Amino acid sequence: MVTADGLRDEHVLLIQCPYCGERPEPEFVYGGQAHIARPQQPAELTDQQWTDYLYRRDNTRGPHAERWRHTHGCGRFFNALRDTTTDHFLATYRLDESPPRAPGESAK
Numbered sequence: 176m177v178t179a180d181g182l183r184d185e186h187v188l189l190i191q192c193p194y195c196g197e198r199p200e201p202e203f204v205y206g207g208q209a210h211i212a213r214p215q216q217p218a219e220l221t222d223q224q225w226t227d228y229l230y231r232r233d234n235t236r237g238p239h240a241e242r243w244r245h246t247h248g249c250g251r252f253f254n255a256l257r258d259t260t261t262d263h264f265l266a267t268y269r270l271d272e273s274p275p276r277a278p279g280e281s282a283k
């Protein structure tokens with residue numbers, strides 16, 4: 176990648192946008208844990224269940240499904256499977272695609 180001052184930066188993290196291809200990490204914004212489904216009947220939940228839906232997230236060590244946005248590119252949201260121990264992106268996928276299996280994860 177060539178930086179704004181014209182120098183080549185060989186150490187920038189690259190992320191594969193499912194729509195644009197491989198781009199430098201500063202073009203992206205993290206959007207939290209992926210696959211959080213809004214409850215169908217929120218009024219039927221206890222305060223604790225609603226609080227958990229709003230605020231409680233996994234604190235995964237290893238592969239973690241996350242929502243990302245290519246803010247300074249196409250502007251679209253997508254999901255990524257990122258290993259939190261190495262910061263390596265294992266896969267990225269569109270919102271209408273199923274998450275890929277993490278390495279070592281058995282078939283269901």
Ligand SMILES: [Zn+2]
Pocket residue numbers: 192193194195196245248249250251
């Ligand atoms: Zn993009």
